[in-house]
Amino acid sequence: MEPGLWNRAWGAAACRRLIGSVARFDAVFCGNDQIALGAESVLRESGRRVPDAVAPVGVDNWEHVISGRSTRRLTTVDTGLAATPPEHMPTRAHWWSARRRPEG
Template sequence: MSPAGTFSTALFSVPVAYAFGLTDREDDSCYVPDSRMAGRLAGEHLLSLGRRHIAHITGEAADTATTGRERGLLSSLAEAGLAPATGTLRGDWSRVWGAAACHRLIDSGARFDAVFCGNDQIALGAESVLLASGRRVPDDVALVGVDDWENVISGQHTRHLTTVDMGLAALGAAAAAQVADGRGAPGTHAQPCTLVVGATTAGQRPGA
């Protein structure tokens, strides 16, 4: 998932704050998830589990969410003296792409023991291919997604997929509070996110 698009508030005469969207005016206030933080959280979590060969499958290259999450992952790997297992695999945000990209990753022959996926749909597609190939998740390959849609959609608070919750409720509340207050700092306000640990990383710790 990524910010919905770029808008303009030039015609508005009342306080406006954008939640999960960007505008083309520097004096507008935009509240968006901290995508770089999401990538860092995922990378740091996988590293803490002893994973050292981390691949990345994600969405469109021009998307700000894509670039932020990738930069966060790369910075966490660099601080550990590591590089990604392969170049970033970029496509769309679908489960179909996640499966296709995972096939490509396996066929490349690259060594990998974890995959950070740009969203949960990509992660679920990748998981289906990993399991079909005989790889165990998470013992052989750990998976992390982004969005926490499993819980949002089902409402059952399950914990199958390890993911990053982008904190959309708090993001919306922050934007609404600024509108109610009638003033606020212009610019883009990156809101913090949190890691939600599930079964796709909670298995056996591999050797380094």
């Protein structure tokens, strides 16, 4: 487990570190689909057969939520985001302001 940012670039960087380690692996479980897509691109660039030799797995089914259809065949845990009304989806600004509220 390696904490970090929740985007494709971080997923790619983390996967490069994993490939450079001595660890043997046949799957990469990622905190969201964006991280998994970043990892997938590095796995393919390194010559690994995806998903036959190494299977990246994401969480949230975000590509489907954003585009209305999946753009790649990524294994993902669907958390039901597609059924969430837009007005109930937190925005980044909302999340950030909620974290910065003074306690009390």
